Amino acid sequence: MAQLCLYLPPFSPDYSGAGAMLFDLNALTVMHDAGGCTGNYTGHDEPRWYDSKATVFCSGLRMIDAIMGNDQKLKDNVCAAIKTLNPEFVALVGSPVPMVIGMDLKGLAHEIESETGIPAIGIETTGTDYYDAGAFKAAKALLDKFCPPETTITPPSATDADTYELSGTLHYNILGATPLDYERTEDLDHLQDVLNRSGFSLIARPGYGYDLRQLRNMGQANVNIAVSHAGFLTAKYMEKKYGIPYLCGVPLGEKNLDLYAERLKEVALSRESEMFFSESFPDTPASTIKAYSGKCTGSHKETCSCRKTGSCGKTDSCGDKMNALIIGDQIISESLKHYFRDHLEVTVGCIFTPDRDIPSSSVLNLKNEKEIKKALCDERYSVIIADPLFEKLLPKNHKKLFLPLPQYAVSGDIYHKDAKPFLGKYFDDLLRNSPHTSYKSYKP
Amino acid sequence: MQCLCKGGLHYDAPSKGDYGICRMGLMVPESVELFVGPSACGRHGALGAIKNGYKDRIFYLYLSQSDIVSGYDDIIGDAVAEVLDTLEKAPKVIVMIFTCLDDLIGTDHEALKEALSDRFPGIVFQSSHMNPIKTDTSEPPAQAIQRDIYRTIATDFKNRGIRPEDIKKDAFVNILGAYEPLPESCELNRIAPLKHVTGYSSFSDFTAMASSRLNLVLTPLGRLAAKDMEKNFHIPYLEVPVSFDPEEISESYKAISQALGMDTVPDFEADRRAAEIAVERTRALVGDLPIIVDSSATYHPFGMAQALLGFGFNVIRVEAEAVIKSDEDHMEWIRANHPEVEFYRPDSCEAVLFDHRLTESLSIGIQAAYMAKSRYIADMFADLQMFGYDGIVSLMRRITEAYQNPRDLKQLINEYGLVI
Numbered sequence: 001m002a003q004l005c006l007y008l009p010p011f012s013p014d015y016s017g018a019g020a021m022l023f024d025l026n027a028l029t030v031m032h033d034a035g036g037c038t039g040n041y042t043g044h045d046e047p048r049w050y051d052s053k054a055t056v057f058c059s060g061l062r063m064i065d066a067i068m069g070n071d072q073k074l075k076d077n078v079c080a081a082i083k084t085l086n087p088e089f090v091a092l093v094g095s096p097v098p099m100v101i102g103m104d105l106k107g108l109a110h111e112i113e114s115e116t117g118i119p120a121i122g123i124e125t126t127g128t129d130y131y132d133a134g135a136f137k138a139a140k141a142l143l144d145k146f147c148p149p150e151t152t153i154t155p156p157s158a159t160d161a162d163t164y165e166l167s168g169t170l171h172y173n174i175l176g177a178t179p180l181d182y183e184r185t186e187d188l189d190h191l192q193d194v195l196n197r198s199g200f201s202l203i204a205r206p207g208y209g210y211d212l213r214q215l216r217n218m219g220q221a222n223v224n225i226a227v228s229h230a231g232f233l234t235a236k237y238m239e240k241k242y243g244i245p246y247l248c249g250v251p252l253g254e255k256n257l258d259l260y261a262e263r264l265k266e267v268a269l270s271r272e273s274e275m276f277f278s279e280s281f282p283d284t285p286a287s288t289i290k291a292y293s294g295k296c297t298g299s300h301k302e303t304c305s306c307r308k309t310g311s312c313g314k315t316d317s318c319g320d321k322m323n324a325l326i327i328g329d330q331i332i333s334e335s336l337k338h339y340f341r342d343h344l345e346v347t348v349g350c351i352f353t354p355d356r357d358i359p360s361s362s363v364l365n366l367k368n369e370k371e372i373k374k375a376l377c378d379e380r381y382s383v384i385i386a387d388p389l390f391e392k393l394l395p396k397n398h399k400k401l402f403l404p405l406p407q408y409a410v411s412g413d414i415y416h417k418d419a420k421p422f423l424g425k426y427f428d429d430l431l432r433n434s435p436h437t438s439y440k441s442y443k444p
Numbered sequence: 445m446q447c448l449c450k451g452g453l454h455y456d457a458p459s460k461g462d463y464g465i466c467r468m469g470l471m472v473p474e475s476v477e478l479f480v481g482p483s484a485c486g487r488h489g490a491l492g493a494i495k496n497g498y499k500d501r502i503f504y505l506y507l508s509q510s511d512i513v514s515g516y517d518d519i520i521g522d523a524v525a526e527v528l529d530t531l532e533k534a535p536k537v538i539v540m541i542f543t544c545l546d547d548l549i550g551t552d553h554e555a556l557k558e559a560l561s562d563r564f565p566g567i568v569f570q571s572s573h574m575n576p577i578k579t580d581t582s583e584p585p586a587q588a589i590q591r592d593i594y595r596t597i598a599t600d601f602k603n604r605g606i607r608p609e610d611i612k613k614d615a616f617v618n619i620l621g622a623y624e625p626l627p628e629s630c631e632l633n634r635i636a637p638l639k640h641v642t643g644y645s646s647f648s649d650f651t652a653m654a655s656s657r658l659n660l661v662l663t664p665l666g667r668l669a670a671k672d673m674e675k676n677f678h679i680p681y682l683e684v685p686v687s688f689d690p691e692e693i694s695e696s697y698k699a700i701s702q703a704l705g706m707d708t709v710p711d712f713e714a715d716r717r718a719a720e721i722a723v724e725r726t727r728a729l730v731g732d733l734p735i736i737v738d739s740s741a742t743y744h745p746f747g748m749a750q751a752l753l754g755f756g757f758n759v760i761r762v763e764a765e766a767v768i769k770s771d772e773d774h775m776e777w778i779r780a781n782h783p784e785v786e787f788y789r790p791d792s793c794e795a796v797l798f799d800h801r802l803t804e805s806l807s808i809g810i811q812a813a814y815m816a817k818s819r820y821i822a823d824m825f826a827d828l829q830m831f832g833y834d835g836i837v838s839l840m841r842r843i844t845e846a847y848q849n850p851r852d853l854k855q856l857i858n859e860y861g862l863v864i
Contacts, residue, residue, distance in 0.1 A: 004523050005483075005504040006530055009491050013484030030453060034544050034576035039864025040488045042456045050458045050854060055796050057453035063547060063577050077453050081793045096482045097577060100512060100545045127484030128509050389494075412491045 003368035007392055011352065012180050012409035013037075014125040014134025016045035017230060018093050019056060020178035021138035021207045023048060025215070028087035028118075029056045030078060032105065033095035037127060044412040045131070047179045055085050066101050071108055075115070082116055088212050089145070090120035091138070099126040121145050130352040131180050131409050132329070135230035139175070139206055140237055146212060147219045149241055170222040170268045174205035175238070175246070176231015180409040181329050182208065186421035191227075191251070194424060198261035206234075223247065223268035229330050229355060236357065239273060248358075249276030249331060252339040252427040275359060277338035321345045324383035325375055327366070327390055328407050330358055336385060339427070344383055349375050352409070369393075387411050388418070403434060455795045459740065459814035459853070461862025462826070463623055464489055465574035466541060468589045470501055472570075472596050474536040474647040477502045478527060480520060481543030482512075485574070489541075492863040503527045512545060517556050521563055528564070536647035537568045537596045544577040561603070568599045568647075583668065590621060591668035593641060597651045598676040608678045611654055617704070618656040618679070621666025623828055630834040631715045632660075635700060658703055660684055663743045663827055664768055685744055685770050686827040688751035688839055690716055693832050712833060719836035723755045726840040730757070730847050734805040736816055738763035738790065741809030741824040746774035748808065748839075753782055760805070761786040763812045790815050806846055808839075810860070813853050821853055822846040825860060 015031060019041040022029045031038040038058035042049045049056075059074050078090060090112055092105045105122030113120040121141040125134045172195065177188050188208050196202065203221050204214035207230075218238070224246040226235040235246035247267045251260035260276060267274050324340065326333040327349035337346035337360075347362040351372060354365045366372045373393040376384060381400065384390070388404040389411045405422065406415035422430050466489040469477055479486045483506040493499040505523045507516055520540070528534060538560075542551065553571035560569045572592040575585050601607075617636040619626060625640035626632060636658075644650035659670045659681035670681035682703045684696040694716075701709045735757050737749045749762045762785060767775055778785050788800060790811045798815070806820035807813035813821040822842040824830075830838055 003506050003508075004526055005506060006527065007499075009494060009499075010483035010485075010487040010504065010506065013482075013487065015484065034579065035454070035456075035864055036485060036488065036544075036574065036576055038454070038456050039461070040484060043458070043461065043862075043864055044488050044491050053796055053798065055793075057455055057793055060454045061577060062580055066548060066577065077451070081453050084794055085796070096485065096512075096543070096545050097548065099509070100548050126509065127482040128507075128512075411494075412487075414491065414494055 005369045008369050008389060012045045012131035013040065013127050014129040014131060014137065015093050015095055015127060016041045017131030017134030017178065017180060018123045018125050018138035019046060020180055021135045022091050023054050024210050025212055026088040027055065028078065028081055028085060028090045029093060030059050030090065031056070031093045031095060032059045032061055032074065032098050034061045034097065037095040045180060045408065047183055047408060047413060047416070055087060057081065061097055066097055069101070075108065075112055078112055079116055082118055087118065090118055092120070092122045094123060094125045096127040119145060132228065132230040133353045135176065135178055135207065136233035139230070139234045142206070142215055143218065143238070146216050149219060168199055169201045170199065170265065171201050171203050171220060172223045172225060172264065173203050173218050173221045174225045174227055175234040176207065176226055176228035177205050178207040178230065181228045181332060181407065183408045183419045184421040186426065187423040190421065190424050190426065194257045195261055195264065200264065223264055225264065226331060228332060229352060232331055232355070232358065245271045245273040247274055247276055249335045251424050252335055254425040254428055257424050277334040278359060322382045323347070323380045324385065325349055325381040327351055327372070327386035328405065330355060334358065334360055388415050453793045454791045455793055456864060457790055457795065457811060457814050459810040459857050460791065461864050462586065464492055464863035465585055465589045466493060466502055467496065469539040469541060469572055469592065470498055471641045472537050472539060472593050472647065473644045473650045475539055476527065476531070476535045477539045477541055478505060478523060479503070479541045480505045480507065480516065481545070482507055485543040488863040492861055496861045512549070515549070517551055520556065521560060524560060524564060535567065537570060539570045539572055539592070542571065542573050544575045546573065547575055547577060568596050568603065570596050570599065586665055587668040590665050591672045594653065594669050594673050597654050600651060601654065608676060611677055613657045614655045616656040617658045617660055618653050620659050620661050620669050621663035623826060626831050627829050627834065630831050631712050632832050635710055636704060658682065660700065662686055662831060686742065686830045686835060687744065688748050688836050689754065690719065690833070715833040719833040722837045722840035726843050727756050729844060730806060732758045734758055734760040734802060736761040736763060736805055736807045736812040736818065738807065738809035738812035739765055740811040741822070742827050743768060744771040744774065746771045746778055749785065750774045750777050753778070759785055761788055763788045763790045763815065765789060765791045806843065810853065810857055819850055820846045821851050821856060823851065823856060
């Protein structure tokens with residue numbers, strides 16, 4: 001159903017997610033569109049575009065070709081570009097018009113591959129889904145093409161522990177890492193450094209610093225890490241296809257890094273996938289999250305969780321946790337929820353592709369701006385953690401505590417200067433230094 | 445020398461872009477926009493609107509796949525009602541922006557506008573398109589939206605029963621196809637008082653553009669608008685492309701004077717002399733520094749290059765995504781007289797090889813600056829605020845500023861707030 005959006009921009013579409021997943025590879029990436037879709041991706045959804053030599057192009061789809069079903073023009077242009085640029089493979093990425101005219105991009109990719117001998121994939125994105133769905137479609141197409149199970153030596157489960165005992169190394173992939181969720185590369189570098197120091201060895205982190213050789217080896221991992229919803233979808237697919245277990249979720253705060261590495265090792269050796277945010281953590285140091293939490297002190301009694309259940313009944317300070325709403329990628333949001341679990345009663349607001357496979361005690365599927373605004377303005381939530389653009393949906397004089405976490409898939413480069421890394425140790429810094437609410441008067 | 449014929453895959457450098465259809469449509473005073481299409485299609489326009497400070501005038505109706513299949517005409521009315529509910533003051537005009545797929549679906553826009561006008565009396569509804577899929581047709585989107593800006597007046601007149609013959613003409617001349625008005629320093633102001641769409645804050649005042657006695661089309665963007673206004677308001681038009689060649693400028697003024705029925709051409713000798721002095725000073729300043737001209741700065745990059753070569757500048761390259769008809773003679777002149785000058789397409793797939801770097805150069809236009817990594821960048825875009833001898837002075841000033849105060853290109857691109 002159509003939805004009206006009055007204040008927010010559209011969020012990153014599926015073809016941008018696909019583009020982000022392909023960006024690092026020596027691919028001839030062709031967005032099959034008239035111009036605006038490619039411009040959306042390169043101009044607003046890809047922070048790595050400036051000064052890059054990524055071979056991402058627009059097909060320049062025109063009316064007459066769409067009406068007449070003239071696929072030959074696209075094929076000819078792709079073949080000409082192959083001769084000039086010598087890519088390792090070709091990726092055709094869909095947009096709304098190919099969807100409307102029912103174009104078979106996978107079939108066309110097959111034809112291009114047959115005629116040129118260059119591997120080609122078709123990714124049938126439509127511009128009507130979100131980036132997480134597109135990133136997964138691209139990851140799946142890449143794995144199917146370049147990492148078929150028959151070429152992968154999957155470590156038999158019985159020998160994983162032995163292998164680890166002998167080599168002291170477990171191999172892993174980081175899945176779902178694109179700038180649309182992690183604008184700052186420090187996040188992934190930090191996570192990788194921590195895990196490497198703990199005896200892990202990275203095979204690939206598709207979407208953020210990888211190549212085709214690494215992609216081809218992804219099926220040899222002992223374990224996968226899913227750091228976003230796109231990563232979770234890919235991890236589930238790889239578990240099914242290659243038998244690789246996964247740990248889903250991200251570590252926040254220095255103190256959780258070692259625990260994260262331990263849990264990853266357990267998952268790898270037990271071959272039982274787990275959600276990191278469903279684990280028991282030690283209490284997070286109160287000093288670092290003081291500004292964003294707290295028991296009800298009386299002044300916040302209207303927004304404490306007891307009001308929801310009616311269990312408190314006290315007129316003064318009741319001591320219950322305050323309610324918070326976290327909006328963003330669902331896996332990152334669930335990880336944040338877990339981090340704050342001793343201090344805040346968190347509800348996660350899902351604004352991208354909803355996924356019932358993510359276990360959560362409290363999720364709101366916010367399908368449109370009206371529902372997002374209603375949730376944000378809900379007086380139960382006294383703490384909001386979300387992209388700063390969402391604060392514009394609140395009344396100007398709101399009294400909520402707003403922790404701004406800019407997300408490229410929401411606000412593009414608008415808050416680029418304010419985007420900070422937030423995984424692991426960086427989250428402690430983020431809380432310590434956050435100005436709380438400082439984005440109301442944004443001026444470019 | 446690269447072939448400039450269109451074709452092949454398109455490379456979108458970070459420096460590529462324009463004002464965008466949404467931004468242009470909002471030039472209509474007291475208007476708001478309802479963008480109707482898949483959510484993806486609106487992202488660049490919405491982010492651009494936030495950055496440039498007009499997001500409070502654009503609203504979005506996202507279409508799902510089922511809406512596209514079943515048609516969406518009948519859901520627009522409720523969306524308009526909801527938009528109006530949120531506005532403190534009702535707009536005079538609602539410009540509806542549809543996307544590429546609308547051209548394939550066949551929405552009946554006349555019926556849609558009629559239904560909306562019946563439901564929301566007093567508001568002018570305009571159907572417009574952000575449809576690059578029609579770029580190579582007789583209605584390219586950037587020209588069509590310029591036309592649609594003035595069609596809102598025609599619709600308003602029709603609603604009020606005003607016929608073209610009822611419109612009383614005044615002494616003004618409209619400037620079409622330019623995003624911004626000409627500066628007061630431009631000598632064209634001395635021929636006739638000028639009107640530009642950005643000069644109005646109310647829609648009713650804006651309708652006075654239908655009363656002007658002549659339309660001057662400064663860039664190809666204004667062509668469809670001029671033809672439409674000739675039909676709707678009986679305003680004749682004259683195409684006088686922005687030029688930096690004193691002889692061409694002189695010819696333009698002769699044509700304008702004739703179109704206005706003037707007996708003699710005004711004396712602009714002092715303006716011409718001022719331009720010559722500016723050229724001499726700038727030429728002495730930059731010496732033989734290699735200069736690159738590109739089509740992001742001017743719609744006639746070959747014309748500008750020819751003029752600069754004539755002034756004695758060391759133009760070494762012209763970059764253009766396409767050659768418009770009125771620039772073809774300039775291109776041929778350069779080909780014949782300066783075969784050393786390189787032609788280059790910054791949107792070709794070869795562009796990504798970045799094998800045309802020339803840091804020690806001065807680029808006029810951000811596309812060339814990006815491709816060449818020029819140290820010096822003249823801040824000029826889409827012929828903005830350029831015309832006549834004053835345009836030459838302005839161009840020389842920008843070259844001088846570029847040479848004396850090198851700019852950061854990434855910051856400059858960001859300031860332009862372009863969308864593709």
